[in-house]
Amino acid sequence: MKLKKKIALTTVAAGMVLSTLSGLPLSQKGLQEALGVSVAYAASSNVENAFSQLSAKLEAIKEQLSNTTHPILDVDVLPKVRSAINGLGVEAIKPVLEKFQAAEVSDEEALQLFQSLALVSFGDAKTLGEVRADNQAALSKLKKYAKGQDITTADVEAFAKQLTGEVNVKKVMMAIEVGDVQSAKKEIVRALKLTIDSGSNSVSKALQSIDLTQDELNLVFDNITNGIGKENFKKGTIVMAVAAARSELALSTITSSDFSLKLELKDKSSLLQGLGQYITQYSNLIDWYVDGVKVSDGKIPSAKAGTKVHITAKVNTLDVLKDQIIFFTDENVPSGEVNPGPGPGSSGGGSVSGGGAAVVADTVLPKFDDILSAFKSSTQSLSVKFAAALEKLSTLNVASLIKVENGKSVLSISDEKAVSYIKAVKAAYDNLVKQAQAIDPAFKAPKLSITLDLGTTKTDAVEVRLSKKLLESALENQVENIRILANGVVLGLPVAEFKADTIASIAKESNDVATKVTNLPLASSVYSFVLNVDGKNVEQFNHKITLSLPLNGKNVNGEYLTIAKIVDGQLLILGGNVSSSAVTKSRNSLSSYVVVENKVNFTDIANVEAWAGKEIRAVAAKGIVEGKGTGTFDPQAKVTRAEFAKMLVKALDLESTTAKNQFSDVADNSWAAPYVAAATAQGIINGVGNDKFEPNAEITRAQMAAMISRALKLTKATTASDDSVLNAFTDAGEIPGSLKSDISIAVNEGLIIGSNGKFNPNGSATRAESTVVISRLIK
8 A cells, every 4th residue: 555545544543542532441432433533534425424423423422411410420520631632742642743744744733633533532512524624734635645545434334343342341441440541541452453453344454554553552542641641531531431322322112011121222323332332232230210219120110100200220330430320311101010119118229328218319409400491581680590599409408318316317328429419519500600601701600519408307416427538529529518407507517627527416405505504585496516527526627617597486686696605604605697597607616506685785875876876786796896894885985906807807707716926016815816817817907017017006997998898808799999989088188099999899888988078087996986887797
């Protein structure tokens, strides 16, 4: 064969090496796709047929990659793989580069061709037509250089089928499962070389003639897989394999006389078969679920006759595929004699680790499609409808998984189920963010938290077991908090805090625990919280734990409600955010807590009652400010910089156990040190230079406004305000230029106002003034 003919075949061979990146190692999907692309260029008579068949296949795969009803596990790795492919250099294809150069194809053109093939193999959004257009220069040169080449689609099909038969799919799957990419690669290359050397058809004979060595195949494979990264290569391979299989599989016809569940290929004549074909040959690989309940005999239960059911099939072998939903469909079940289902005393479902209850996946996960549809049709503002949708899609209904043990309602989720739930929610969240940003590209989505909703339990004591694997998966999927919701109580756990198996315990205690230490009216029951991490009870945390206690419905004034900690026979007022049904507070420690109505009266606020009385009582009720003793508040007293730092930190739950004091004039053992450190760490306050803070200096109104603005930006969405808003004050020129941008936000948000047309930026703030500002901030 002439050298010019060999060049086009080199493209085919290189495509086959590239295609092993997607094509499964678990199937030969990517290999056959690459062959289809390459032959489309070499055999012009079959160009459109080849592209039509392959394009339809790829579109079906892409549809599965974006599925939110049953997201493919680890699908979020594909963007990382594509990014790595785009970052490959010419060195990656150096083993075959000379053969491209002989066809006058530049190094850059050759690299782009390889990248395009690899990106297609990993579900890139581009169509084959776009790929062909992107590489038109290289392909035209190769086609011209390979003039006279004669390979038919039938030859390619014969070659692909032979290769499919040569690869030991199970061997490759097991190698990938244990992370042995080299053994998987070796098996693929062995089968490819053996098929080429057989010379049984024109494709293998042509490839023989270009003297393509196994070393060349190994080197190109190594370069590209190393560029992607072995772990991401492994995950990406599995994702594409599952997507391909889903696109290939169909449910065998169900009749009134046979309700057995079996899978078959949609198109038995297509050469583009992969894992799907393997699955159909081994029915023992599949576990079947009907409406979320596992059917052990692979048949639809009699109770479903004449109804519409949701059917899913999961792979039950090999960890790399275990719990992957390989097929799903809605099916109308005909009437007739069918399997009666599990007998008395049998749940018909799988069990979770730790003795948990049967897992019914479809009742645990929310209905993502319905939530997204409601979001799209809602006429509410984007932020409001996004928040509503996010709350629904991030809530898992785990009540069915609870088991009562030793007087406690215990929730334990198997690692496999937990990981699948988390990934499903993350995929739905990403889709929701995508939809929101399509409406407003500047939209910033809140971080993802997942709620485990236990509902109303049979016992007052609840125990939730969170495995290390569950917590690791949450962290990997950018879940910020796991919220436990039981009997109206919420315990929010920051995922970054927990590195080992964790048991969260919530117990409703007798009201006597509180009434023994206080005469204040109780607005909730008393609850105790315990966290056991790696076998040890932990009371102090680096990240904030969130508590939300449900109100008991008694007639109390919400302005004065606060969460209180019961410790050492005393009641410690903590404050909290009040809603119509609960009070929420963040803590670095855990104990027993209750909501109380803490109405605080002062005898010396009559002169400020009209504009500050209500606010002083409300802020004092939450422990943010305190009186001066003997029932006095001293409203006209000036506020120091340290005192206002404390007010801000307590009002916004910014206390920190890790923030360090940075100022030489703030003693580490002083009452102010932790508050100044926390406010400094958050960027709310600055020093005055030379490592000084001047904690006892009176805070000016300008400084107070700037600090309140910075605090606001930390906790709420704010809109930048033009400094012109300050022109309303006749003394605007006295406002320090460095503080104007912050002060303008505080003024625009209505947090601070002037008097008689003046802002009085250099005047000292009083206790009454600062308390009113704090009250506005926390509302």
